[in-house]
Amino acid sequence: MNDSTTILRTVEADPTHFADVRTWVFDLDNTLYPRKTDLFSQIDGRMTAFVSELLQVPREEAKTLQKDLYRQYGTTLRGLMEVHRIEPDAFLSYVHDIDYSWLAPDPALGEEIAALPGRKFIFTNGDRGHAERTARQLGIFEHFEDVFDIVAAGLVPKPAAETYDKFMGLHRIDTAHAVMFEDLARNLEVPKALGMKTVLVVPENFETTLGDVWEHEGRDAAHIDFITDDLTRFLKSIRAV
Template sequence: MTAETLRTADASPESFAHVRDWIFDLDNTLYPRHTDLFSQIDQRMTTFVADLLSLPREDARIVQKDLYRRHGTTLRGLMNERQIDPDAFLAFVHDIDYSWLEPNAALGESIATLPGRKFIFTNGDRGHAERAARQLGVLDHFDDIFDIVASNLVPKPAAETYDLFVGRHGIDPSKAAMFEDLAKNLSVPKALSMTTVLVVPRNFETTLGEYWEHEGRDGEHIDYITDDLTTFLQSIQK
């Protein structure tokens, strides 16, 4: 078996018995990547850049991805280099069709029965998180949402953003678990002593999007890997 398979198989109720705060990324984590919801946001970011810079879409997409890679998010890059209004950007890119998401009662039940508090921690905004979680049928199971506005518009994986989150909610990282689809966003949580879970699809190589987004998925900062969040949560509660 591969290292990924071993780390997934090793998850057990005992290995999560200490956890009292459960932290979930939103996009491509709470809902599976194959729903392709984020592609709508991605395309609207390209449109925003194209309109802002008066570029053809092909050129705007290159600029968009370059900003994302260098600044952590397209928004941060546009703020740093073009001084845009972040509220206008967030409203525009999150004006999408949430009906692409199918309600997931099993996921809702598995989150509801976790012992302790549950949080959504996203580089998107609160409105987007609320609409997506409501469509999934899981919104009412969360204690709070920590969004890009709450992080002072500094995205994950910046250490200061995790510090803000932990401080605001009085979280003991040694008693917390974080679930993410991007390995790079789990480095700081692991350094803080959180248990880390990477959520990636089984056919990872054909669905990962930009390959550089997922560098480090074999790193020691990843405790567990799963391709099915619901089944994973059920397995650690038996």
């Protein structure tokens, strides 16, 4: 493994770093598909519309409030539950009513995930329905053992430590032989502390212009082992001989 003070920024990796991994954990949005597809912008827009209607404020004000809740509480939903006591079901149904045809099937990614030795999971702050529709559209759903969603997490989102504990306990994850892939550096801090390897997936060409500025914070943190802008190529390099 690389020295903890040296992050490997590369689309590829030395297979020896992952030779002992038997559990592969993937975030969903902007991780299993590239941020440039902009699928999440649909969800983002619907969250803004939900907040605008709920609080009866203009969209621009609602967008600012939504982003503040997202950053402070991990998800907009959790913030709305904490601050405005909303029921989650209507929110989850509304914000995930989107057009999944924006995603093109990704057989190359599916091939690489299928080739990974051991168990594979999707671990998302979205709901199961959204995860399944996304993964099926990509053509990769069949390669995963299970989806651990925000409902399974008791509506407590990453990066809360209790949510990782619940996931690890439910699926009996041996963290010493596991790796997590995420697009938000803050969501990899707990996995690293638990002994997992960590891979940060960033926009193509390592751009920081996509998404909110804070979402790109932490790339240089010690809890990030690897950083890549090409998940498929990265996975391919792991099994290269």
